[in-house]
Amino acid sequence: MRLLLLTGKGGVGKTTLAAATGAALADRGAATLVVSTDPAHSLADAFAVPLGHEPAAVADGLYGAQLDVRALADGAWDGVREQLQAALVRGGGLDGLAAEELSVVPGVDELLALGEVQRLAGTRQWDAVVVDCGPTAETLRLLALPEAVSGYLRRMAGPVAKRSGLARSMARLADHTRSLRDLLTDPVRTSVRLVFTPERVVVAETRRTLTSLALRGIRVDGMIANRVMPSPGWWRGAAAAWVRQRRRQQDEVLAELARSGLGEAAERLRSVEYRADEPVGVAALREIATELYGTSDPLGQGSTADGSAPTEAGGPLLQMFEAGDGYRLRVAVPLARDSVVDLARVDDDLAITVDGVRRLIALPEPLRACRITDAESDPRGVLVHLEGAE
Incomplete structure (x- = not known):
């Protein structure tokens, strides 16, 4: 099973490209799930089919899901939080207000969403799971959470030690965060693909994201430049001149990125041209997938430059x-x-x-x-x- 996460600055088209990547994988015979952790929930709009929390069929071999993060938190965390609050009052000597503040683990909603992705990926039902992540800043917080929460739980071990039931709950959560971290930093199973539009401000954020992910030991296996202006060819006139100028500016940005020395991700850069019609539905997504991947394997970027599987894991x-x-x-x-x-x-x-x-x-x-x-x-x-x- 391969886990592929697509992220990028808000509005760059990552949901469309995640859906297109999923369609391409399914067409090649891989049982594929495309799952969205983005609160905007636009994956159903891209596929033009209703989607909910549980995987639903979109096409042959292709399934989609939109995670209800709030429901996950209500069902899986509230009980543990109440137990933790009680332990901090009785065992830690804190008053109710302080205990309530300390029992709120930062980012627990996002952590549960990531855990749900891991659960779906671990069902062995899928050959590939493609994740439509939220905007870049949210994704970086999401991917940093397993390590951050592990440290938080270690610090909380003392106050909860006297309450065996809560201690077991916290230990299970700690084990869960460690397994998430192991999954995210395993370059054979997991990689991130960055989506951006060829604009200097967007590319600058993309480069910072690449560095941030590398610091966390998470592999970026490629980048996708979306909404590249098509060449106007022999057309003349004001509109053609505008398109030609925008394409020239975009080409300059992409050339600078290629020379930036950002490693594997920048070297494995793909592009998708801007379309007049909004790509909605599996047929339109397949057209984008053909432009994006051709006849190659959409997960081929998960290999190293010589075609072998990467082996480094666990950090920079x-x-x-x-x-x-x-x-x-x-x-x-x-x-x-x-x-x-x-x-x-x-x-x-x-x-x-x-x-x-x-x-x-x-x-x-x-x-x-x-x-x-x-x-x-x-x-x-x-x-x-x-x-x-x-």
Whole structure:
């Protein structure tokens, strides 16, 4: 089973492309589910069929679902939250108001939505699950939650330890978040595809998203430029001149992106032209899929450049090597030219912050006694200089 998540800035057409990707996979014989975690719930509009929380047939081999996140929270979390609140009052010595505030786990709605995606993917009913995620900012919060909530649950272990029933509930939730994190950071099973329109502001956000996902150890296997202006050909006149100018501007943006050194994702860039008619229904989505993938496998971008399956998992790739004055450690995260990078030591971890997104990375054993003396960055990542302890 392959899990493919499509995300992008709001309004770039990710729902349409997720639906088109699902249609392409089903046409190639893969049992495919397209599921939306986007609160806007436009997947049903794209397929032109009614969709609900449970998977419903759209076409042969193709199913769709729109998750009701609020219902998930009401059914799965409220009981645990009430137990946690009681434990904080009785076992933690807090008053009711403080306990109520602490018992609200940030992002639990989104965490449950991600857990529901995992449940659907784990039914073994599907060869591929394509996820229409919310806008980029929401998706980054969503994908960061398993790690964040795991830390929150560890901190809450003390106050709930005396209540065995609640402790078991919290332990199950902690195990669940760990399994989510393992799924998201497994590049063989899971990848993200970024959708954008060829505009400088949108591309800048897309590059920051790429770096943020790399810091969290989540693989981006490709990018899709949507709504590329068609060439006006031999047509003349004011309208043709406008289209020709917009296409030239878009080509310049795409050329800059190709030269940006953002790695695998930018190298595997596909594009879809703007259409006069809104693509609604499976037939229209198949036309987009043909333009997008041709006869190739829509999941083919899940392989490495040489066609083999990727093997690195669990975080950014670290490359350590010796130098004359100590060691060098490369943290292979794609960086834009204007990325702001900050490094710090936190015990045996390296805290790396890129454009406001922070990640703790465990240092290899030989480097834990070393100190950071310098660092430099390029499009391939951050090169950290370390010296041995005296």
